[in-house]
Amino acid sequence: MVNKNSDKMEIIEKRNSNFMHNEELIQDGDEVVVYMSYGELKSLKIKSGESFNMRFGHIHHNNLIGIPFGSRVQATAGFVYILRPIPALWTRCLPRRTQILYTPDIGAILMYLDLKPGSIVCESGTGSGSLSHQLANAIAPTGHLYTHDIDKLRVTKVIDEFQTHGLKDVTTAVMRNVCEVGFVVENKADAVFLDLPAPWEAISWAKKALSKEKGGRIVSFSPCIEQVIKSCDVLRKEGFVQVETIEIIPKTMKSVELFNDNLKAFDKRVNVFTDSVERIIPCIKSNNYKNEKGKKRTFDGSVVEVNESELDECDDADFSLTTKTIVSFPHSQPTHTGYLTHATLLPYF
């Protein structure tokens, strides 16, 4: 896109924003992440003239062009936020073609592989590309990611996504069965990641891919312990050291404000089913025991008159005592994703 100002001969050229390049304002052709509500994100490619439909109504793409990333945008039936795409958000809204790895495991994998700009990484399989984007992000711009998958569609899809996200130059995606013919590089990689049904069949190939002079790191992700047993045995026989298997079970939480009644307030409170302050309209928080002046509900729902002295006694209770804490949310969360087995290949030659 070129902006030409008639008063000045200066030409300012802007590139599309992507994972590797930030512009402040949204442009035609950018990919953005639409944040609709907690847990509800969608990726969207901006095309002039088009509109985006969702449960909060619809938005015209033209209304998004020219505004900053991070803006709040009014839709016809609500509002949404337009965010810059980053690998962590991409993991949450990417089109799924396989089961994917999530950010806590991805974080550990990045650490266990000792990645940095310039690292050469081999990955198999590619899957939906969730981890691939994080790997490419970590090693760019002088490193390279070689990612292998046996499925042609997955390979072509991820190539398109790398192109869109500005990661094309630092990635190579190939259709290849690494358990049979190995990786596309030999004696070159700093790290190898395996997410395969039979990783023990790929470990000797991984050793060949790793640099003999520098050694390297390997990580394998397996959901089943039987896979781990076989993999560990082969790793040790192939001469890897520091072989270790771990698992991570994350728990997400949120902060809430809860009633923290003393006994007097507890005794007088009528609305016993409301546990969270967030569900109470603030203006009636302190008065929810009363239906109207001089009257109150009894246990069976009937309304009786209250004389003056009883009313005074009720006023003595403090109904606004609250406490803030954090609780697990949502109620159901993953208790297993997989085991991560990691090891070190020392230099040899």
Next chain:
Amino acid sequence: MDKVPEDDPNLIKVGSYAIVQKVGGDHIRLQKLNKKQKVLIEKLKFDGESLFGKKYGLFEVVQGKCNKVNVQDLLQKDGTGDLEMRHNDIDNLKNSNSTCNDQQKEDVEGSDLEKNDQQKRQKLTHVEIGQLREQGANAADLVTHLISGNTCFNDRTIHAKEKYVRKKTQRYQDRVLILKPTIRLITEAYYKRDPDRIGHLRLDQLGHIMALSPVRYGSKVFVFDQVLGLLLSSVIERLGSSGTCVTLHRGSSLQGVPCLDAMNFSEEHLSVLYPLPVQTLLTRESLFEKEIERENSSERSKERRQEKIKKEKYILSLLGPVDDKNHGGFFDALLIATRTVDPIDLLDKVWSSLAYSGTLVLYTPNIQHTITSYKWLRDNGGININIVDSFFRIHQILEGRCHPLMMQPVTGGYIVSAIKTKK
């Protein structure tokens, strides 16, 4: 061995940092290797000087000195397929005809023998074991002698035999890994030995922080690090000599950051680092400019002062305004790892420096910080606010004996992440 160039980064030199870990050992230590120094790891002691001039890797300790060895050669020599084991065909290791019954029979006759059950089973005494070590016996020889001296070895199951041999091999292990420090290894070393000083930051949580934040080559990051430089070093490594990393520190200069020292970053890598004194952040004025220039200072000293002032003013220009929290600032990411500092005070002062759609990631071992930060972020334009805790386990993986370790460190902290939006 080939002669290696002097500036090889994989060469161990005087003053090099190294990660020390026995093969199969639990302990992992970060150590600076100086002249005339002994290294001690899990009762294995050796001369640090015998490492100089060699490459990082695997070593065998022979009478207090280190010899470089190759994993492939050892596997071939031992024939076990597992570096942590030295004996194969364990079931038939012992040929002796003595049995427990014979031993018990002798016990009845010799009433003055110790009745300690352990001592009955093992004929070798501590003194004898010590003598064998003095004579230069290696771990394999020692374990062979222990097996010969064990009167009940043949009565054990194959699993019990293997467990016994593995345990004794580890106990007397004389092979040691001397590795070049990485952030992964440094984090593990501190977490196991001195977790309070890093706010109980586990390696997987450090990785989670880095995965949540969009830090890459060329990013612009503001870092507050109260965890010995683990987070700061991770950011500097990820930036890879391009981008901007402003870090807050006490006093007038950034010094004594253990992880930064151990990583031994090149000047090129450190060129992205802009230290910001707390006082400068609080006053928004150049700290060095206010210092009175010493009358007799050298020309070189004056030059350095000017450079500091210039750098400090550049940092101040990157910070957002004091009075407008929802200002869209310069930085792509705001990373905070706190132990004792209230994150609210920090957020008050630097949130305006974070760009719209930029990411905040806060690590804290204090659960109260997560509660107060959550509300603060909601009130100040943060969305996608997540609080994450996690459980981490190490598993023993051996044929027929797989289970999580029965005892391991369980501490960790909380991670709060959010994205800044324009109100």
